[in-house]
Amino acid sequence: MSRLSTPAKNAASLRAAKPVRVLRSLQKGQQTRAAILEAALGLASHMGLEGLSIGALADVTGMSKSGVFAHFGSREELQIAVITEYHARFEDEVFFTAIREPRGLPRLRAMFERWVRRVSVEVDSGCIYISGAVEFDDRPGPVRDALAGMVMAWHAALRKAILLSVQEGHLQPDADVEQIVFELHGLILSLHHDARFMRIPGALERAGTGFDRAIQFYGTPAGLALDRARPVPTNGAGRR
Amino acid sequence: MSRLSTPAKNAASLRAAKPVRVLRSLQKGQQTRAAILEAALGLASHMGLEGLSIGALADVTGMSKSGVFAHFGSREELQIAVITEYHARFEDEVFFTAIREPRGLPRLRAMFERWVRRVSVEVDSGCIYISGAVEFDDRPGPVRDALAGMVMAWHAALRKAILLSVQEGHLQPDADVEQIVFELHGLILSLHHDARFMRIPGALERAGTGFDRAIQFYGTPAGLALDRARPVPTNGAGRR
Numbered sequence: 001m002s003r004l005s006t007p008a009k010n011a012a013s014l015r016a017a018k019p020v021r022v023l024r025s026l027q028k029g030q031q032t033r034a035a036i037l038e039a040a041l042g043l044a045s046h047m048g049l050e051g052l053s054i055g056a057l058a059d060v061t062g063m064s065k066s067g068v069f070a071h072f073g074s075r076e077e078l079q080i081a082v083i084t085e086y087h088a089r090f091e092d093e094v095f096f097t098a099i100r101e102p103r104g105l106p107r108l109r110a111m112f113e114r115w116v117r118r119v120s121v122e123v124d125s126g127c128i129y130i131s132g133a134v135e136f137d138d139r140p141g142p143v144r145d146a147l148a149g150m151v152m153a154w155h156a157a158l159r160k161a162i163l164l165s166v167q168e169g170h171l172q173p174d175a176d177v178e179q180i181v182f183e184l185h186g187l188i189l190s191l192h193h194d195a196r197f198m199r200i201p202g203a204l205e206r207a208g209t210g211f212d213r214a215i216q217f218y219g220t221p222a223g224l225a226l227d228r229a230r231p232v233p234t235n236g237a238g239r240r
Numbered sequence: 241m242s243r244l245s246t247p248a249k250n251a252a253s254l255r256a257a258k259p260v261r262v263l264r265s266l267q268k269g270q271q272t273r274a275a276i277l278e279a280a281l282g283l284a285s286h287m288g289l290e291g292l293s294i295g296a297l298a299d300v301t302g303m304s305k306s307g308v309f310a311h312f313g314s315r316e317e318l319q320i321a322v323i324t325e326y327h328a329r330f331e332d333e334v335f336f337t338a339i340r341e342p343r344g345l346p347r348l349r350a351m352f353e354r355w356v357r358r359v360s361v362e363v364d365s366g367c368i369y370i371s372g373a374v375e376f377d378d379r380p381g382p383v384r385d386a387l388a389g390m391v392m393a394w395h396a397a398l399r400k401a402i403l404l405s406v407q408e409g410h411l412q413p414d415a416d417v418e419q420i421v422f423e424l425h426g427l428i429l430s431l432h433h434d435a436r437f438m439r440i441p442g443a444l445e446r447a448g449t450g451f452d453r454a455i456q457f458y459g460t461p462a463g464l465a466l467d468r469a470r471p472v473p474t475n476g477a478g479r480r
Contacts, residue, residue, distance in 0.1 A: 046378060047378075048374075126377065126378060130374065131374045133433055133437040133438075134288075134370065134371045134374040134375075134437075135374075136437070137366065137436045137437040138286060138287075138366060148437065148438055151437075151438065152438075176449075178442070178446065179446055179449055179450070182427075182430050182434065182443070182446040182447075182450065183426070183427070183430070183446075183450050183453075185430050185433070185434075186423070186426030186427050186428075186429055186430030186450070187422075187423070187426050188426075189426055189429035189430055189433060190422050190423070190425045190426030190429055193373055193425070193429060194422065194425075196377045197373040197374075197376070197377040197388065197391075198373075198388055198391065198392075202418070203422070206418070206419055206422040206423075207422075209416075209419055210419070210422065210423050210426065213423075213457060216457075217453060217456075217457060
């Protein structure tokens with residue numbers, strides 16, 4: 001039957017078929033979209049967001065270019081979808097596991113250590129936030145805005161964790177929250193640079209030492225005592 | 241006269257013409273090469289080293305593609321020449337002016353402050369070291385090696401300045417030199433990220449505060465007293 005046959009009959013048959021067929025089609029569409037996104041994340045990690053192209057994705061997924069296009073209307077839309085997905089995974093791995101720790105220094109430390117762990121995993125693949133910042137620092141537009149928005153969201157979460165540490169009496173009352181975010185971010189950027197580009201050993205430990213030093217500088221006696229008394233996780237993260 | 245006329249006669253006339261003509265030709269060649277390199281540096285700062293192409297350079301300089309090719313035999317050779325020139329300028333601006341300061345903390349501070357100043361100038365154009373590290377972290381080869389070599393040279397200069405500060409009694413005897421390089425580099429990377437990509441105000445001051453905090457942490461009483469007593473430069477650099 002042609003798609004353009006009598007509207008009345010088609011409408012009736014569509015209504016009858018709706019509950020099962022449309023759902024199946026939606027599920028299949030979502031699965032395909034997820035598969036393309038997965039491939040796009042892999043490509044973007046290695047080649048950068050600018051390395052993404054509908055053609056390369058079609059190759060990787062074994063789909064036609066028009067098939068990829070049907071799910072992502074433009075390269076820009078695809079780039080933004082990759083950033084959103086990357087951020088969702090970052091939040092799952094780093095933020096939502098760390099937030100289970102008690103508020104104050106334990107949570108802040110958990111956020112930093114999971115952040116370090118994520119970057120250390122990305123030494124071989126590359127971090128979309130860090131490479132994206134360099135790729136798009138000169139290119140205003142929706143992709144840059146999406147990237148900057150995700151970085152801002154993460155910095156806001158860090159700021160909140162630092163502020164809670166001050167309120168809990170673990171960091172000094174006059175600790176400069178923005179300054180601490182700036183310094184912790186610097187440790188992560190230096191880790192990424194040394195481990196990924198320079199292939200210098202020991203960068204992971206240096207990032208941890210940098211965090212310890214910041215805590216020693218900004219912490220209160222009560223906060224430092226609590227930090228020293230923390231349990232060493234069995235999975236090897238945490239105390240170095 | 242054709243270039244391919246009798247060799248004997250040509251050789252004789254070449255010998256006769258040598259002192260003046262060859263010198264002039266060399267000078268002109270060097271000037272052209274310098275002009276291409278200048279344009280290439282500008283292009284690479286904005287578009288990244290990977291954005292460099294013989295075609296784009298020909299456009300910018302008003303030369304033919306073959307004219308550009310005559311001076312740089314390949315795109316790779318051009319990229320490496322840009323890195324070498326960039327490094328020479330970095331050394332002039334940062335290292336060779338800072339080295340005039342007394343050894344120890346004054347020289348280390350001068351190196352950091354001139355580094356900060358250079359990055360702050362590059363907020364609008366981009367830093368070839370930082371963008372290059374992201375562009376080439378996944379691409380082994382001579383360009384990556386040239387970039388990494390320049391970063392290593394600068395890190396070695398920093399290490400030496402830190403070590404001299406320890407020897408002069410300005411930093412604590414057990415100060416971890418590699419850790420300090422790691423942290424200072426992190427401040428610069430965070431500055432570049434926040435000022436250039438995020439356009440967050442205050443990053444310049446935060447880099448300076450981070451340096452002050454490192455000095456407070458690693459410094460000896462004598463070093464801190466010397467640092468506090470430093471003259472404030474009239475050009476506004478230095479104390480914040």
